[in-house]
Amino acid sequence: xxxxxxxxxxxxxxxxxxxxxxxxxxxxxxxxxxxxxxxxxxxxxxxxxxxxxxxxxxxxxxxxxxxxxxxxxxxxxxxxxxxxxxxxxxxxxxxxxxxxxxxxxxxxxxxxxxxxxxxxxxxxxxxxxxxxxxxxxxxxxxxxxxxxxxxxxxxxxxxxxxxxxxxxxxxxxxxxxxxxxxxxxxxxxxxxxxxxxxxxxxxxxxxxxxxxxxxxxxxxxxxxxxxxxxxxxxxxxxxxxxxxxxxxxxxxxxxxxxxxxxxxxxxxxxxxxxxxxxxxxxxxxxxxxxxxxxxxxxxxxxxxxxxxxxxxxxxxxxxxxxxxxxxxxxxxxxxxxxxxxxxxxxxxxxxxxxxxxxxxxxx
Ligand SMILES: NC(=O)c1ccc[n+]([C@@H]2O[C@H](COP(=O)([O-])OP(=O)(O)OC[C@H]3O[C@@H](n4cnc5c(N)ncnc54)[C@H](O)[C@@H]3O)[C@@H](O)[C@H]2O)c1
Ligand SMILES: O=C(O)C(=O)C[C@@H](O)[C@H](O)[C@H](O)COP(=O)(O)O
Ligand SMILES: [Zn+2]
Numbered sequence: 001x002x003x004x005x006x007x008x009x010x011x012x013x014x015x016x017x018x019x020x021x022x023x024x025x026x027x028x029x030x031x032x033x034x035x036x037x038x039x040x041x042x043x044x045x046x047x048x049x050x051x052x053x054x055x056x057x058x059x060x061x062x063x064x065x066x067x068x069x070x071x072x073x074x075x076x077x078x079x080x081x082x083x084x085x086x087x088x089x090x091x092x093x094x095x096x097x098x099x100x101x102x103x104x105x106x107x108x109x110x111x112x113x114x115x116x117x118x119x120x121x122x123x124x125x126x127x128x129x130x131x132x133x134x135x136x137x138x139x140x141x142x143x144x145x146x147x148x149x150x151x152x153x154x155x156x157x158x159x160x161x162x163x164x165x166x167x168x169x170x171x172x173x174x175x176x177x178x179x180x181x182x183x184x185x186x187x188x189x190x191x192x193x194x195x196x197x198x199x200x201x202x203x204x205x206x207x208x209x210x211x212x213x214x215x216x217x218x219x220x221x222x223x224x225x226x227x228x229x230x231x232x233x234x235x236x237x238x239x240x241x242x243x244x245x246x247x248x249x250x251x252x253x254x255x256x257x258x259x260x261x262x263x264x265x266x267x268x269x270x271x272x273x274x275x276x277x278x279x280x281x282x283x284x285x286x287x288x289x290x291x292x293x294x295x296x297x298x299x300x301x302x303x304x305x306x307x308x309x310x311x312x313x314x315x316x317x318x319x320x321x322x323x324x325x326x327x328x329x330x331x332x333x334x335x336x337x338x339x340x341x342x343x344x345x346x347x348x349x350x351x352x353x354x355x356x357x358x359x360x361x362x363x
Contacts, residue, residue, distance in 0.1 A: 004024065005022055005023065005024035005027065006022070006023040006024060006220075006224055007020050007021070007022055008020065008021040008023070008224070008227050008228060008231050009231065009235075010143060010144070010163070010167075010231045010234060010235055011163060011234070011235050011238065012235065016145075016163055016235075016238045017163065017165075019163060019164060019165055019166050019167070020166055020167070021142075021143055021166075021167040021169060021227050021231065022166070022167065022168050022169060023138070023169040023171065023220065023223060023224055023227065024169075024170070024171065025170060025171050025172050026170065026172065027168045027169070027170040028057065028060070028131075028168065028170065030166075030168055031057075031060075031061070031104070031129065031131070031168065032061075032064050034129050034165060034166040034168075035061075035066070035102050035104075035129065036102075038100065039066065039100060039101055039102050040066065040067055040098070040100065040101060041066065041067045041068070041069070041095055041096070041097055041098070041101040041102075042061050042066045042067070042068045042069075042101065042102050042103075042104060043068075043069050043070075043071055043088075043091065043092060043095065043097065043101070043102075043103045043104070044057050044058050044061070044068065044069070044070045044071065044104045044106060045071045045073060045088060045103060045104065045105045045106065045107075045111060045114065045115040045118065046070060046071070046072060046073070046105075046106045046107055046111065047072070047073055047074065047075045047076070047079060047107045047108070047110070047111050048072060048073075048074060048075050049075050049107075050106060050107055050133060051072060053106060053133070053173075054070045054072060054106060055070055057070075057104070057106060057131075058070040061104075067095070069091065069095050071087075071088055071091045073087070073088070073111065073114060075110075076108065076110050076263075076266075077110050077150065077258075077263035077264075078110075078263075079110050079111055079114045080110050080113055080114055080148070080149040080150045080156075080263075081149055081150065082149060082151070082158070084114060084149075085114065085117060085118055085121070085149055088114070088115075088118040089118065089121070089122060092118070092122050097122065097123075097126070098123070099123050099125075099126055100126075101126060102126065102127045102128065102129065102165075103115055103118060103119040103122075103126060103127070103128040103129075104128070104129045104131060105119075105128060105129070105130050105131065105142075105164075106131040106133060107131075107132075107133050107134075107137070108132070108133060108134035108136065108137045108141070108181070109132070109134065109136050109137040109140065109141030109142070109267065111137075112130045112132055112137050112141050112142045112147075113141060113146075113147055113148055113149070113156070113159075114147075114149060115128060115130070115147075116128055116130070116145070116146075116147030116148075116162055116164065117147040117148050117149055117158075117159055117160060117162075119147070119162060120147050120159075120160035120161075120162030121160065125162060127165045128162070128164050128165065129164055129165055129166050129167070129168070130142035130143075130164045130166075130167045130168070131167075131168045131170070132167065132168075132169055132173075133170075133173040133174075133177070134173075134174070134177055134181055134182075134185055135174055135177070135181075135182055135185030135186070135189070135214070135223065136181075136184060136185030136187075136188050136267065136268050137185075138167075138169040138185075138223055138227065139185065139188050139189055139192070139223055139226035139227055139230065140185075140188040140226070140230055140247075142164065142167045142169075143167055143227060143230045143231060143234065144163070144230055144231075144233075144234035144238070144244075144247075145161050145162055145163030145164065145234065145238060146159065146161060147159050147160055147161075147162050148160070150259075150263060153259075153323060154255060154256075154259050154320060154323050154324075155255035155258050155259055155263075156255070156325075157323070161238055161239050161240075163234075163238070169223065169227075171214065171219070171220060171223070174214035174219075175214060177214070179212065179213070180266070181266065182212065182213065182214065183212055183268070183303055183304050183305060184266040184267065184268030184269050184305075185268055186204070186211060186212070186268065186303050186305065187250075187267075187268035187269065187271040187272040187275070187300070187305055188226065188268060188271060189204075189222050189223070189225075189226045190204065190272075190275070190299055190300060190303075190305075191247075191249050191250060191271060191275060192225065192226040192229040192230065193299075194249065194275065194292075194296070194337060194340065194341070194343075195229070195246050195247070195249050195335075195337070195341060195343045196229045196232075196233075196246075196341050196343075197225050197226075197228075197229050197341070198340055198341055199225065200222060200225050200226065201295070201299055203218045203221065203222060204218075204222070204299055204302070204303065205298075205299060205302070208299075208302035208303050211303055212303055212304065230247065233246065233247055234247075240325075245326055245333075245335055245345065246335055246343040248325075248326060248335050249275060249278060249335040249337075249343060250271045250272070250273075250274035250275030250276075250277070250278050250335075251271060251274055251324075251335075252274065252278075252321050252324045252326065252332075252333075252334050252335075253270075253273065253274040253277045253278070253317060253321065253361075254267070254270035254271040254273065254274030255270070255274075255320070255321075255324065256316075256317040256318075256320035256321050256324075257270040257273060257274070257309055257317065258270045259320050260313055260316060260317060260320065268305070269305065269306050272300050272305035272306055272307065273306055273307060273308065273309050273361060275296055275300065276296055276297060276300065276307045276308075276360070276361055277357055277358060277360075277361045278334060278335065278336055278337075279292070279293040279296040279297075279336075279337070280293060280356075280357040280360040280361065281334060281336055281346065281349065281353065281354065281357040282336035282337050282338075282346070283357075284353050284356050284357050285336065285346055285349060285353055287336050287337065287338050287344070287346070288336065288337045288338070288339065289339065292337065292339065292340050295340075307361065308361055308362065308363045309361060309362060309363075310362065310363070311358075311359075311362030311363055312362075313362075314355065314358050314362060317358075318354070326345075331347055331348050332347075332348060332349065332354075333345055333346070333347050333348075334346045334349065
């Protein structure tokens, strides 16, 4: 018997094309319908770790009559570089890829960010479909159309808003995901809990061990709730004119840590430390109550996410945070909470408050 498929609508307002995020099992049969029958070529962009999946998908699409090519890219952040994007552009050029052809990005958030960026830039924009295979990519990266690559100066500094034509979250893909990568994705789920849907936090607090596994009793509910948070926000503010900034909760420090670690830390681990910092910043700025700030520590720690980073790195982190995309001129801006599920912007915090907040995080 086939399991139920959940369909979550994204976009369709503010001038963006609507699309659906499908969550279920054995969803790859949906791919042909999403690609469409007037398409000649399909490029399947996948990481080394998913070489078999990428090739099976290519063969399946070839069997359906498409001219299908697989483009293998490095795992994780190694893929989010100008060099790898150029390698993909070369492969598309050599395949004769036109504006009516389609890119399929299969993999974690790093792969879907890259595949979406290549789709946004090739011929000034071709359609693309996301097939996220990590929990983080399902709940966050593949939804909402932020695509991009890193540069030596910082995380995601080059990119474009280019929403996919559809997102297929096949939960079966999570079975092969290493536990550390699964747990890293929980950081974005917990983020969705703090900024918008506290039920997420309750589900994790009730069974932190279960939350660490795709076999956990609430895995599908946690994933679907988080996708709904993201879908609602990006549907009303695709280009981050205002509301969408709340999805950046914890990310100002997180991106600086990732750069400092030369992108060897998982994004979710950095976001966990970044949310701990944002909670302390909110508390010390007089916005957030002690209980909600403390709740960050307990829930993040309960699933095995990190809370701390090197104290001596603060000057470098502060310098990197100045080129965060939320900054305006010399004004540093952070997302903090006024209370549970009440995200807001804190502009130009007192440097002494910033340092004191980092004092709780650094060790
Ligand atoms: N565009 C957005 O809105 C957005 C949102 C959140 C995060 N991101 C980006 O997403 C990236 C992080 O994504 P991530 O956490 O998915 O990490 P990732 O893409 O780096 O994947 C982690 C590792 O798991 C491997 N992998 C992927 N799927 C697998 C599977 N099913 N089984 C076994 N191995 C698998 C990958 O090849 C990689 O080595 C960061 O670059 C972050 O900036 C983007
Ligand atoms: O979708 C968004 O908007 C987010 O901020 C989601 C984040 O989880 C994600 O990591 C995003 O890539 C960060 O965007 P950036 O603009 O700060 O690079
Ligand atoms: Zn993120």
